[in-house]
Amino acid sequence: MRSIETSAPSLGVELIARGVADVAGIAPVIAMAGAAANGGLIVFPDFFTSANNELIIAAAAENRVPAPRPRRRGDRMKRREFITILIGMAAWPLATRAQQPAMPVIGFLNSRAPSENPAILAAFRRGFEEAGYVEGQNVTVEYRWADGQYDRLPAFAADLVGRQVAAIVANGPAVQTAKSATSTLPIVFVVGFDPLAFGLVDSLSRPGGNLTGVSVLDVEIGAKRLELLHELVPTATIIALLVNPTTPAAETVTREAQAAARGLGLQLHVLHASSDRDFDTVFAAVAQLRVGALVIGADPFFTSRSQQLAKLTVDHAVPTIYEFREFATAGGLISYGTSIVDAYRLAGVYTGRILKGEKPSDLPV
Numbered sequence: 001m002r003s004i005e006t007s008a009p010s011l012g013v014e015l016i017a018r019g020v021a022d023v024a025g026i027a028p029v030i031a032m033a034g035a036a037a038n039g040g041l042i043v044f045p046d047f048f049t050s051a052n053n054e055l056i057i058a059a060a061a062e063n064r065v066p067a068p069r070p071r072r073r074g075d076r077m078k079r080r081e082f083i084t085i086l087i088g089m090a091a092w093p094l095a096t097r098a099q100q101p102a103m104p105v106i107g108f109l110n111s112r113a114p115s116e117n118p119a120i121l122a123a124f125r126r127g128f129e130e131a132g133y134v135e136g137q138n139v140t141v142e143y144r145w146a147d148g149q150y151d152r153l154p155a156f157a158a159d160l161v162g163r164q165v166a167a168i169v170a171n172g173p174a175v176q177t178a179k180s181a182t183s184t185l186p187i188v189f190v191v192g193f194d195p196l197a198f199g200l201v202d203s204l205s206r207p208g209g210n211l212t213g214v215s216v217l218d219v220e221i222g223a224k225r226l227e228l229l230h231e232l233v234p235t236a237t238i239i240a241l242l243v244n245p246t247t248p249a250a251e252t253v254t255r256e257a258q259a260a261a262r263g264l265g266l267q268l269h270v271l272h273a274s275s276d277r278d279f280d281t282v283f284a285a286v287a288q289l290r291v292g293a294l295v296i297g298a299d300p301f302f303t304s305r306s307q308q309l310a311k312l313t314v315d316h317a318v319p320t321i322y323e324f325r326e327f328a329t330a331g332g333l334i335s336y337g338t339s340i341v342d343a344y345r346l347a348g349v350y351t352g353r354i355l356k357g358e359k360p361s362d363l364p365v
Helices: 002-010 023-037 047-051 051-060 118-130 150-163 173-182 224-231 250-264 277-289 300-304 305-314 325-329 342-356
Strands: 012-021 039-044 082-088 105-110 140-145 169-171 187-191 211-215 237-245 266-272 292-298 320-322
Touching: 002 118, 039 300, 082 118, 105 150, 105 173, 140 150, 150 169, 150 173, 169 173, 169 342, 173 187, 173 211, 173 300, 187 342, 211 342, 224 250, 224 292, 224 320, 237 250, 250 266, 266 277, 277 305, 300 305, 305 320, 305 325, 320 325
Parallel strands: 012 082, 039 082, 105 140, 105 169, 169 187, 187 211, 237 266, 237 292, 292 320
Antiparallel strands: none
């Protein structure tokens, strides 16, 4: 970045740097470059821009901007009057270090896609602001979204650790990966299971180590959801449990539901789904097994698909219960659980407190 800034005046060009936090921001930046007279585009190489290379090239072609490529040391810049530099937000603090005072950088590691549940991101930012931090003003956030593909999380965690971020915020499927990647960087988690039982902390009141956060304990109340569903549909003796087999809590969710079903004298079928394409198979099995009611196991992937799952349960006329109210408001029969939105707000508060110098080991879960 510094070499580009140094070369610009002698070439008679104006540089405009634009940071992009997610894929939705790519097209507007490239459209701006295309709208400028004699405009050009430099793509600053980082994890984000490399991962979205094809999308950047397609947007450049659509806007008639010379096809971009990552700039290498020693490359010559073609003479253009107006150069836009597209920078992934992951590289933004490094690329603009000479232009503005350094800000703390945190990593946001999440199994969802950024567009799936904007309410949780807004809640996190609200909690962050309560602690005195505003993204883009006095703190930078590097986002890593797995888009429901949990196998992408290890590479994302390693990348954030390699960048030595000040802290990592991770949800349930991501926290074990983050914990394995670092024993020193602070980690703030938002999970649906008991962090003590899963070995994340030494105790809830004094976590110890480098992890603390918020648990909504939705896995632990899974048996209660089955009981409530049985009370609502007492004639249903065959029940299905939908589980994401790739989630860390899959075994616990299954074991506790099976124990609750035996206590109620119910027959329980465990069905698996870890992607959108699995849903048709699941509901075909529901019909084939003559399932009278369905329990959806706690998992961020299912939460992000609340509207889709609610519609499928209505279309197939199967009474269903899930953990968060978003499922019921989308048309599902009933929900029973805590507030995931408020959990993310509290995670934002904790992250701010850590940036101010408090230790995760001293912040109770």
